[in-house]
Amino acid sequence: MSMKPLEHDRRYGELDQVMRAYLGQPADDIPERRSRALDAYLRHTWHTRPSAIAEAERQLREYSRNPPGRIRQELGEFYSVPDTGKPQSDIGDWLMVLADHLKRSIEEGDVPEPSAPQTHWEWHARFPETAQLLGGWFSQDIVDEFPDHDAAVAGYADTANPQLVARLLGELYELLALPLDEGDYALAAAELGMEVGPPEPFSHGAWFQSLAATLSGRAWATAFSVRSQAQRVIKASAT
DSSP, X not given: OOOOHHXXXXXXXXXXXXXXXXXXXXXXXXXXXXXXXXXXXXXXXXXXXXXXXXXXXXXXXXXXXXXXXXXXXXXXXXXXXXXXXXXXXXXXXXXXXXXHHHHHHHHHOOOOOOOSOOSHXXXXXXXXXXXXXXXXXSSTTHHHHOSSHHHHHHHHHHHSOHHHHHHHHHHHHHHHHSXXXXXXXXXXXXXXXXXXXXOTTOOHHHHHHXXXXXXXXXXXXXXXXXXXXXXXXXXHHHO
16 A cells, blocks of 8 residues: 555655656756756755755655665555656665755755746746646637636636735746746746747737736735625624
8 A cells, every 4th residue: 555645745755845856857966066956946945945955855865775675665655766867776876965965055055046947847836826827727728718818817816716816926926026038938938837829919028917917906806895895794783
């Protein structure tokens, strides 16, 4: 039987986050240099969950020293390291190199410089709600579900929890604050799951600005409506 979620997260939860950062990226770390994938993991995790880096270091080192044995593999009670292109015999040493890099980052304050996301994993880790909108509402099926982009945005805003819409707004403003050119915005849209182009006459960057303005207006309208309704309830209860 496979591990229960709680046991998996206790043993391998942060190890799994590190491994996910390598999807589509070369596992070319060496003792003298971190890979692009590990830089992306550190850049994002230092900003959002700095204490998780020490847990990742511990789990990587523990897995390297004590890989799952035959019985645990037969029972399915183990974490399977994704294919990195490395021979199985090299995985343990590579995980130890990663652990050493994380330890050095913590002890010496060796943190990657802030930048726009550099990998697919980092785009999704940094902008999860934007990825939910673009990947879920702007796939190639949009033409079968909505007459245009505005209708898709309205469909999202009408069904999403207002707190998620607010979180999306924060992500859009952060995206727009990055020093990106139009090519970078097109890359961002593709990495975050958008399979169609922006509506005419917008570029990707201009559409992101329009999207933020539209959702901000809807959020304010919703908040005003809720506040007005609450005031009416208070007045009715007082009379």
